Amino acid sequence: MSTDHPGHPTVAAGLETPPADHSALPDGRIRSRLRRVDVYSVWPMAVMVVLIAVTTFQSSHYLTVFNFENILSQVAPLGIVTMGQAILLISAGLDLSVGYNIAFAGIVTGLLLQQNQPLWLAIAAGIAASTGVGFVNGLLAAQGRAHPFIITLGMSIFLFGLDTQLTGGAPVNDMKGLYTAFGGYLPSGPPFFGLPSLTIPLVLVVLFAFAFLRWSPLGRRAYAIGGNEEAAYLSGIPVKRTKIYLYTIMGLLVGITGMVLSGEINEASFNLAQNFELESIACAVIGGTALFGGRGGALRSLQGVALWGIVQNAIVFAGLSSNYQQMALGLIIVIAVMVTRAQK
Amino acid sequence: MTSDAARPPLLAVEALSKHFPGVEALSAVSLTVLPGEVHGLVGQNGAGKSTLVKCIAGVHPPDRGRILFDGRPITTYTPKHAYDLGIAVLHQRAQLLPWLSVAENVLLGQLPSRAGVVIDRHEANRRTRDLLAQFRLDIDPAVPVAHLTTPERQQVAIAKAVYRRAKLLILDEPTAALDAERSERLFTLVGQLVNEGVAILYVTHPLEEIFRLADRLTVLRDGRLMVTCPTREVTQTEVVTLMAGRAPAAAAAPPTAPAVKAEPNGPALLAVEHLRTDVLRDVSLEVRTGEVVGVTGVIGAGGHEVARVIYGLDRPTAGRIRLAGHPYRPRGPRQSIGRHIFLVPEDPDRQGLVLPLSVAANITLVALRAITRHGVLSLPRERAVAQQFRRDLNIAAPSLATPVRTLSGGNRQKVLLAKGLAADAAVLVLEEPTQGVDVSAKVEIHRIVRELAAAGRAVLVISTDVRDLLRFVDRIVCLRSGEVVQTVSARETSYAEIIAMTVGSLGAQAS
Numbered sequence: 001m002s003t004d005h006p007g008h009p010t011v012a013a014g015l016e017t018p019p020a021d022h023s024a025l026p027d028g029r030i031r032s033r034l035r036r037v038d039v040y041s042v043w044p045m046a047v048m049v050v051l052i053a054v055t056t057f058q059s060s061h062y063l064t065v066f067n068f069e070n071i072l073s074q075v076a077p078l079g080i081v082t083m084g085q086a087i088l089l090i091s092a093g094l095d096l097s098v099g100y101n102i103a104f105a106g107i108v109t110g111l112l113l114q115q116n117q118p119l120w121l122a123i124a125a126g127i128a129a130s131t132g133v134g135f136v137n138g139l140l141a142a143q144g145r146a147h148p149f150i151i152t153l154g155m156s157i158f159l160f161g162l163d164t165q166l167t168g169g170a171p172v173n174d175m176k177g178l179y180t181a182f183g184g185y186l187p188s189g190p191p192f193f194g195l196p197s198l199t200i201p202l203v204l205v206v207l208f209a210f211a212f213l214r215w216s217p218l219g220r221r222a223y224a225i226g227g228n229e230e231a232a233y234l235s236g237i238p239v240k241r242t243k244i245y246l247y248t249i250m251g252l253l254v255g256i257t258g259m260v261l262s263g264e265i266n267e268a269s270f271n272l273a274q275n276f277e278l279e280s281i282a283c284a285v286i287g288g289t290a291l292f293g294g295r296g297g298a299l300r301s302l303q304g305v306a307l308w309g310i311v312q313n314a315i316v317f318a319g320l321s322s323n324y325q326q327m328a329l330g331l332i333i334v335i336a337v338m339v340t341r342a343q344k
Numbered sequence: 345m346t347s348d349a350a351r352p353p354l355l356a357v358e359a360l361s362k363h364f365p366g367v368e369a370l371s372a373v374s375l376t377v378l379p380g381e382v383h384g385l386v387g388q389n390g391a392g393k394s395t396l397v398k399c400i401a402g403v404h405p406p407d408r409g410r411i412l413f414d415g416r417p418i419t420t421y422t423p424k425h426a427y428d429l430g431i432a433v434l435h436q437r438a439q440l441l442p443w444l445s446v447a448e449n450v451l452l453g454q455l456p457s458r459a460g461v462v463i464d465r466h467e468a469n470r471r472t473r474d475l476l477a478q479f480r481l482d483i484d485p486a487v488p489v490a491h492l493t494t495p496e497r498q499q500v501a502i503a504k505a506v507y508r509r510a511k512l513l514i515l516d517e518p519t520a521a522l523d524a525e526r527s528e529r530l531f532t533l534v535g536q537l538v539n540e541g542v543a544i545l546y547v548t549h550p551l552e553e554i555f556r557l558a559d560r561l562t563v564l565r566d567g568r569l570m571v572t573c574p575t576r577e578v579t580q581t582e583v584v585t586l587m588a589g590r591a592p593a594a595a596a597a598p599p600t601a602p603a604v605k606a607e608p609n610g611p612a613l614l615a616v617e618h619l620r621t622d623v624l625r626d627v628s629l630e631v632r633t634g635e636v637v638g639v640t641g642v643i644g645a646g647g648h649e650v651a652r653v654i655y656g657l658d659r660p661t662a663g664r665i666r667l668a669g670h671p672y673r674p675r676g677p678r679q680s681i682g683r684h685i686f687l688v689p690e691d692p693d694r695q696g697l698v699l700p701l702s703v704a705a706n707i708t709l710v711a712l713r714a715i716t717r718h719g720v721l722s723l724p725r726e727r728a729v730a731q732q733f734r735r736d737l738n739i740a741a742p743s744l745a746t747p748v749r750t751l752s753g754g755n756r757q758k759v760l761l762a763k764g765l766a767a768d769a770a771v772l773v774l775e776e777p778t779q780g781v782d783v784s785a786k787v788e789i790h791r792i793v794r795e796l797a798a799a800g801r802a803v804l805v806i807s808t809d810v811r812d813l814l815r816f817v818d819r820i821v822c823l824r825s826g827e828v829v830q831t832v833s834a835r836e837t838s839y840a841e842i843i844a845m846t847v848g849s850l851g852a853q854a855s
Contacts, residue, residue: 215721217712224709227698234655234695235709235763236681294700 041288041300043339044307055314062317065194069185073196075309077102077261078279079302080202083209084253085280086301088148088246090213091222092229092293093141095250096152097133098257099276100159105130105258106268107163110172119177127255133159134251138244156277163270171269175262182263198260205253209298218245226293282329283308286336307332352415354379354543355400355431355512360409362395369395372409373569375562377512377543382534384558384575385547388587388810388843392567393547397514400545401433402426414511432505433514440497440504442490447472449489450504475503479536495526502533506540513537514545519553520644531557549642551580551847563587584847588840611669613802614685614771616654619663623649625826627663631771631802636793638813638834639806641823641846647806648690649826651773654804655687656680667771681710686769688760690776690806692753696760699749703741704730706748706759710767733762737792754785761792772796775806790816810842822846 056063081098088094095101109126113119137155141148186192186199213219221242224232233239257276262268281291287304289296311332315325353376362370370392377383387393398404400411405421412418413429440449447468448455456467465486472485481499489497498518505513515534519527534544534557546558554561555575563570563586570586571578612630619627624646631637639647652658654665656674665672667683674680677687689695697706707730708715715726730744737758741751748759757777764772777793778786794816797803807813813820814834822829822845829845 215723216719217716217721220705220709220712220721223701223705224698227700228694230695231689231698232709234677234687234689236678236767237709238678290700294698 044286044288044300044303044336048303048307048310051310051314055317059317062314067313069194069196071309071313072199072202073264074312075305076196076198076202077257077264077273078276078283078308079305080205080253080260081257081273081276082280082283082301082305083205083298084250086284086287086289086296086298087209087213087219087222088250089281089284089289089291090226090293090296091243091246092226093148093243093246094152094281095134095137095247095254096149096277097137097155097159098250098254098280099273100156100163100270101130101133101251101254102258102261102273102276103163103268103270104133104159104166105255106175106262106272107166107172107270109178109259110175110262110268111166113174113176113178114172123178123259126258127252130255130258131248131251134254135244135248137251138247141247142240142243144240152277160270167269169270171267172262173267175266175268178259178263179266182260183266198264201256201260205256206298206302209301212249213298218242222246223294226290226295228294279308282333282336286332288336291337304336351378353377353412354381354414355545356412357396357400358410358412360396360399360406360411362392362399362404363407364395368567370399370406370567373564373567374409375569375572377545378559379511379543380538380541381560382538382544382546382558384554384561385545385564386549386551386554386561386583386587387564387570391564391587393564394516395567396564397433397516397545397547400426401431401514427508430509430511431514432508432510432512433516434498434501434505434518435516440489440501443488445469445486445488446476446483446492446500447485449500450475450485450507452504472503475507479503479506479533481533495522495529498522498530499533502537506537506542510542512543512545514547516547517549517643518546519548519550527553549847551583554583555580581844584840584844588838588843611666613668614654614804615666615669616650617664617666619650619653619665620661621649621653621658621826622661623826624653624660627821627823627826627828629804629821629828629831631804633770633800633802634797635819636797636803636805636817638817638820639804639823640808640810640813640820640842643808645823645846646826647808647823648775650823651687651690651775651804651806654680654771654773655685681767681769684768684770686710686764686767686772688757688764688772688774688777690779692756692760696763697748697756700747702745703734703739703748703751703759704744707733707762707766710763714766729766730762733765736765737762738788752782752785754781754789757781757785757789758792761789761796765796770801772801772803773806774803776808777805778807778809778812786812810839810846814839814842 052063061067081102085095085098105126108129109122112122112125133155137148137152140146140151182198184197186195186197188194213222221232221237224235224237225239225242229239257273261272283304284296284301285291285304286307287296287300287302289301308329311328312325315328355375355377357373357375359372359374360370361372373392373396375396385393385396395404399406402421402423402425410417413431418425418429441452444452447465450472451468456464456471458464469485476483476485479499481503483492483496483500489500492500502513518530522530534546537544546554548554558575560572560574561578561583562572563583565587612632615630617628627646627650629637629639639650641647649658653660654674656676656679665674672683674685680687693699698709704726708726711729712721715722715729717725727744733739734741734744739758739762740755748756751759774793778789781789793803793805805813805817817834819831819833820837820842821831822842824846832842
């Protein structure tokens with residue numbers, strides 16, 4: 001079952017709690033050990049290993065530090081927002097406004113930087129803007145009068161208009177200090193090994209999401225609401241308040257993504273993070289987070305992000321056009337959902 | 345309405361048996377329904393009425409025995425086949441398509457069309473209006489069904505069945521959602537249907553309805569046929585005795601045992617005074633520390649609503665609640681749990697448990713604060729709390745990390761009780777705590793509930809299973825149509841007496 005699930009004190013990802021069967025014969029013991037490995041939660045890992053192996057044979061440039069740094073910087077922003085999406089999906093919610101909300105955060109920061117405002121103020125304002133949007137999403141979702149699908153879709157369309165209005169359609173071109181922060185690489189050698197600098201926010205956010213889902217009361221409330229909202233309510237969980245918090249956290253993570261992404265490419269425009277809403281949902285689901293709530297976790301969702309990045313990259317190495325990336329990713333999403341379903 | 349036994353029966357059920365895991369739902373039950381007859385089917389909850397109806401309607405194939413319709417044995421047991429033969433079942437909630445018009449619902453599948461392409465709404469509405477007028481029903485055929493009231497929907501569903509030339513109409517507790525006036529209209533409609541030659545199998549709790557409408561009646565008890573006879577040859581008392589399985593102790597007299605007097609030492613832990621809602625008309629009851637009090641009545645009598653009001657899910661229109669003598673206005677589950685009241689809801693899977701979560705996570709869900717240290721969940725503390733209750737209540741789960749979805753019904757109930765303990769509840773309200781639970785788990789739940797009360801809690805058990813209540817509660821509050829008929833001591837009453845009060849045939853007019 002789930003690896004990073006509340007009440008599952010397992011250490012390694014992909015291992016279930018050991019069954020108390022010690023009477024098996026040596027042969028049977030191996031088999032029972034194999035049975036402990038939960039195929040449903042490690043299959044993205046298995047696919048990745050195969051892909052890496054195959055592509056390594058095909059190209060000598062594949063298995064290099066440079067290439068994997070490249071993959072990392074490509075998926076890091078998506079990885080950050082996927083953590084937020086996973087938290088929402090676990091609570092049986094979702095956020096379709098993340099794409100234009102990431103852009104919103106980047107644009108607000110970029111415009112302030114253009115006016116020579118201090119970097120800290122520009123960042124604070126950008127993150128506050130997207131967090132405010134998340135709060136409004138939460139407020140509306142908590143009312144329960146419309147499905148979050150509709151609420152956040154509406155918000156997305158609204159933000160598209162707002163983003164375009166703020167920038168006049170043209171990108172904000174110089175992200176100044178933000179580019180210095182996220183456009184480059186960390187110092188080589190320990191402890192950073194010259195990784196892309198946006199690795200740091202990614203790692204911090206993943207750790208946050210992992211700890212949040214495992215050890216915070218709010219994270220536990222998210223699982224309860226997603227697993228059975230009525231039971232959660234009858235158990236005294238403040239359902240509305242919890243939803244508002246969760247969407248607000250999503251807004252915060254969206255803001256961080258906006259900073260990282262606009263800093264990395266030194267530009268902010270309405271199409272800064274196009275398709276991030278669907279890609280983040282896809283990554284979480286590929287990793288085994290249930291689309292309708294109650295199950296999932298940070299690490300498995302991260303697996304989804306990793307698979308996403310490695311598939312895209314492997315297709316480039318195979319010399320295929322980027323159209324094939326889309327085809328492959330589409331197939332993976334469908335297979336992922338079917339595998340998760342088969343688990344029941 | 346005659347009971348001419350010479351006519352060949354429209355429906356003949358012959359020695360039907362149906363077995364579900366752990367239950368013999370029906371054993372060798374036979375029943376005949378004559379053309380143009382109203383046949384009453386009565387029995388307690390769990391007597392096998394629903395199973396019998398479902399077999400006839402093709403939902404469950406019988407294990408043994410057979411069913412003949414119009415003289416021919418039914419070979420294919422599917423709802424569609426039964427419907428095609430002319431057997432129509434009307435459930436409590438009429439099954440119609442809410443956003444289609446009345447006419448479209450009635451004529452669905454046989455809608456008149458122009459040139460076979462465009463639906464002729466005019467003609468459809470005309471036909472439906474004629475049909476409804478036949479039964480003197482004043483419903484606009486063009487209105488979507490969603491805009492109708494519950495009784496109107498029922499009437500539309502009946503009209504639909506008639507239009508489809510149903511020969512046998514099964515009415516399953518048709519008056520459960522109707523008030524007296526609307527029930528009258530239904531009775532008139534039943535009379536009209538009989539004149540049209542439709543046979544009716546009438547399943548209901550209130551015996552008055554059977555004695556008023558039915559030509560013959562059949563009593564089921566514990567899945568067995570007790571008797572089939574013309575209604576005028578039996579009395580309501582006799583029928584109650586047959587349903588209950590023994591003679592009512594105090595026969596026709598009202599129960600002698602008065603409501604147990606409050607102990608002189610202080611106020612009751614939970615006291616409900618003259619509660620009123622849409623459903624409840626006047627409910628007062630109290631539960632003292634150490635007591636287990638049962639609330640019973642037929643479905644719809646108001647037990648469920650009492651529980652909802654106490655937990656703050658519904659607002660009463662009048663009356664009040666006291667906790668240890670202090671006035672209490674429940675506002676919702678969170679506040680109720682804060683005041684040490686916990687509700688175990690009637691449907692554990694839908695309302696009580698988060699099935700994908702572990703046993704430990706489910707138990708501690710009500711007490712997240714108790715396992716939180718400095719804003720962080722303490723997983724060792726969670727395990728300790730869950731482990732203690734798992735041991736106390738003897739929850740059979742492979743481990744605390746097991747998802748609740750894999751547990752049996754009895755163990756799921758125990759997880760719910762453990763939640764009540766984790767919430768440190770002084771007042772426990774349990775709805776149907778032994779429903780869907782096997783016999784040995786039942787006994788265990790009885791014992792646990794007694795122990796919880798003995799340890800200083802007040803327990804209110806809402807249940808439609810009277811036999812079960814009699815085994816472990818101190819007093820029983822009998823509800824009928826939202827009113828307390830009487831509160832009796834469980835030691836001084838009998839099953840039959842309680843049935844008589846809740847079904848309302850014996851001395852129950854007292855209130």
